[in-house]
Each structure stands twice: as C-alpha cells, then as structure tokens.
Amino acid sequence: MVNKVIRYIENRYDAHTPVVVKAPGRINLMGTHTDYNLGFVLPASINYQICTAMHPNNTDHCRIYSIDFDQEVTVSFSEIKAGNNTWLNLILGVVDQLKSRIGGFDMVFTGNIPKGSGLSSSAALCSSVAFALSELFGLQLEKWDMAKLGQKSEHKFAGVQCGIMDQFASIFGEAGKVLKLNCLSLTYESISFNIQGYQLFLFNSNVPHALHESAYNDRRNESAAALELLKTKERSMASFQDLNMAILEQYASEIGDIGYRRARHVITENARVNQMCEAMANGRFAVAGQLLLESHLSQQNDYEVTCEQTNFLVQNIMQEDAILGARQVGGGFGGCILGIARDQDLKPIFNRLNELYQTEYGLKITPIPVKISRGCHRL
Numbered sequence: 001m002v003n004k005v006i007r008y009i010e011n012r013y014d015a016h017t018p019v020v021v022k023a024p025g026r027i028n029l030m031g032t033h034t035d036y037n038l039g040f041v042l043p044a045s046i047n048y049q050i051c052t053a054m055h056p057n058n059t060d061h062c063r064i065y066s067i068d069f070d071q072e073v074t075v076s077f078s079e080i081k082a083g084n085n086t087w088l089n090l091i092l093g094v095v096d097q098l099k100s101r102i103g104g105f106d107m108v109f110t111g112n113i114p115k116g117s118g119l120s121s122s123a124a125l126c127s128s129v130a131f132a133l134s135e136l137f138g139l140q141l142e143k144w145d146m147a148k149l150g151q152k153s154e155h156k157f158a159g160v161q162c163g164i165m166d167q168f169a170s171i172f173g174e175a176g177k178v179l180k181l182n183c184l185s186l187t188y189e190s191i192s193f194n195i196q197g198y199q200l201f202l203f204n205s206n207v208p209h210a211l212h213e214s215a216y217n218d219r220r221n222e223s224a225a226a227l228e229l230l231k232t233k234e235r236s237m238a239s240f241q242d243l244n245m246a247i248l249e250q251y252a253s254e255i256g257d258i259g260y261r262r263a264r265h266v267i268t269e270n271a272r273v274n275q276m277c278e279a280m281a282n283g284r285f286a287v288a289g290q291l292l293l294e295s296h297l298s299q300q301n302d303y304e305v306t307c308e309q310t311n312f313l314v315q316n317i318m319q320e321d322a323i324l325g326a327r328q329v330g331g332g333f334g335g336c337i338l339g340i341a342r343d344q345d346l347k348p349i350f351n352r353l354n355e356l357y358q359t360e361y362g363l364k365i366t367p368i369p370v371k372i373s374r375g376c377h378r379l
C-alpha cells in the first residue's frame with residue numbers, strides 16, 4: 001500500500017516527498033456499545049489499514065483521490081460541507097476542524113479494511129487524515145486531539161453519534177496489546193495479548209452493517225434516556241459506572257422493558273470487560289470464550305444490535321468443540337464475528353459453517369486472518 005500511494009501521488013500530483021501515514025482498523029475483544037455509555041472497552045488495532053499520502057499544494061483547496069473508488073474531488077476550504085459521498089464526508093469532517101491552521105494539500109489514499117465489516121474503516125480514514133495533516137503542517141496534535149477530530153467528523157459529517165473507541169484504538173493501538181479504556185476518565189492501560197495454545201479468529205458475515213441507519217443513534221438515545229431516569233431516582237449516580245444490577249432491579253418497573261434491557265446490557269457488558277481482562281491474565285481461556293458468547297447474547301437479546309445471520313453464525317460455530325466463544329463485533333446489525341478457538345486448523349470448521357450458511361441465507365463467510373498490530377504512524 002505504501003508504494004502504491006507514493007506512486008499515485010507522484011504521478012497524479014507531481015508530489016515527490018509526501019507525508020505517508022498508515023492508520024489501522026480495530027477489533028474489540030469486549031465492550032460493545034459501552035463507549036458512548038461512558039463505560040469500558042477492550043479494543044486492539046489490527047493488520048488492516050488505510051494508507052494516506054499527502055503533500056502541500058500552496059492553494060486554498062484540497063484535491064483528494066481515492067485509489068480504491070477511482071474518484072477524485074477538489075474542494076475549496078470555503079466550500080466545505082457534508083454531501084452524499086461517505087468517504088469524502090469523513091475526510092472533510094476532519095479538514096473542516098483544522099482549516100484555519102492548514103494550507104491546501106493533495107492527497108491520495110487506499111486501504112484493505114473490508115468496508116461495512118465492523119472493523120472501523122471510517123475511523124481509520126479519519127485518523128490517517130488527522131495524523132497526516134498534523135505532520136504536513138507541523139500542528140503537533142496530541143493523540144487524543146486526533147482521536148476526537150475523527151469522532152467529531154463522524155458526528156457532524158457522517159451523522160453517526162459514535163463513541164470514541166474506534167478512533168482511540170486506531171491512534172493509540174500497539175502491536176500485540178489490547179487496550180482497556182475507561183471511556184469516562186479517558187484513561188487506559190495496555191495489556192499484553194498472549195493466548196498461547198489458542199487463537200483469535202475473525203470472519204465476515206458479509207451482511208454489511210448499516211451504522212448510518214438510525215438504529216445506532218436510537219440505541220444511544222434509548223440508553224441515555226434509561227440513565228437519565230435512573231439518575232432522578234439515585235441522585236448520587238453520575239454515569240453507568242455507578243450503576244449495578246441491584247439498583248437497576250429496584251427501578252425495573254418504572255424504567256420500562258426497553259430501558260431495562262438497554263441498561264442491563266451496558267451494566268453486564270462493562271462487567272465483562274473486567275472479567276475478560278482477569279480471565280486473560282490468568283490464562284482462563286474457556287472463561288474468556290464464555291464471556292464472548294455472553295456478550296453476543298446480550299447484544300442479541302438486550303441491546304438488539306445483532307441480526308439473524310450473525311446470530312445464526314455464532315449459534316452454529318458454538319457447536320464445534322474447538323471453539324471457545326464468539327461474538328459479533330462493531331456497530332452492529334451485521335459485520336464480523338470474532339472468536340477464540342483452540343490452536344488448530346479452522347478450515348474444516350469454516351467449511352462446515354459456510355455450507356450451513358449458504359443453505360440458509362445464500363451467503364458465504366470470509367475468514368480474515370487477524371493480527372494485533374501497531375496503531376497509526378508515519379512511514
């Protein structure tokens with residue numbers, strides 16, 4: 001990818017010494033829909049990235065070329081606004097926030113993060129742009145600044161009221177480490193990911209998740225409403241981190257079925273992040289697997305962000321002896337399944353799963369060999 005973007009920016013824009021940045025997507029071992037609920041998450045950056053090359057052009061506009069879509073756009077800084085082009089919106093959302101501090105630039109980018117798979121290609125794109133602009137114009141942005149630029153771009157230009165997990169993971173990620181982030185205090189610890197004798201597996205359900213649909217924002221509103229109601233009951237309570245099942249049970253009838261289940265997911269999922277860290281530290285991988293499955297079921301029954309196909313896949317792969325646990329990752333309603341398995345060839349298992357899946361839905365899964373790799377960096 002690096003050679004490719006260098007070649008393209010040279011040929012297209014005659015730029016010979018571009019800034020080149022790689023920004024990864026992420027998996028999330030535990031902590032789904034807990035980030036904007038100011039709880040805990042456990043993501044890691046992966047070996048699939050967006051690669052961006054940039055060069056100043058001494059004008060008041062940017063020229064951006066997407067290699068993968070073979071599309072070029074020129075936008076003047078005075079005319080930046082959101083439109084219909086998703087990838088452009090994400091880039092412009094970042095540029096808009098920095099435009100008073102930067103000059104015109106040319107940019108080309110490419111990537112290998114499967115789109116719509118719940119592996120955060122959007123966050124990776126924003127991270128790569130924020131990082132590259134910072135390098136190109138000497139902005140010396142802090143890591144958190146870059147993560148927040150990306151998040152705000154999604155909010156304002158893509159219409160997704162996402163949390164901070166994806167941008168955080170893309171920017172702060174470390175090879176071989178999972179990051180436990182407290183989304184309330186924004187403090188984190190990096191934890192060595194060592195599962196000797198076992199392996200992580202990831203496969204795409206090929207049901208594109210539709211984060212832009214209102215369901216994601218609906219979930220955010222539903223859990224916020226549940227929290228607000230609980231705060232009026234328990235005045236000392238400031239966030240979901242002060243909430244536990246005993247308190248929730250007390251107000252179960254007042255909060256209503258939806259509010260109750262959304263809150264239960266957040267409470268139990270936060271607990272699972274801590275339990276997952278403990279299980280991994282103690283080498284208890286059967287427990288870690290069980291936690292993954294519980295997380296999937298909680299997403300399915302309480303938070304209602306899975307879909308028929310991902311439920312089918314998790315349910316069927318759990319029938320295999322070598323599989324310890326699996327869950328849907330990402331924003332929801334499709335995307336990838338992440339799991340832990342014994343360290344053996346999983347091909348026969350994927351083949352069996354594929355057959356069942358194809359018969360039932362006419363779809364195939366795509367295995368994605370995954371490694372926990374370095375976060376956003378300049379080449």
Ligand code: GLA
Pocket residue numbers: 031032033034035036120162163164165166330331332
């Ligand atoms: C998307 C969002 C994240 C997070 C996850 C669900 O990836 O961008 O902020 O909410 O969904 O955990």
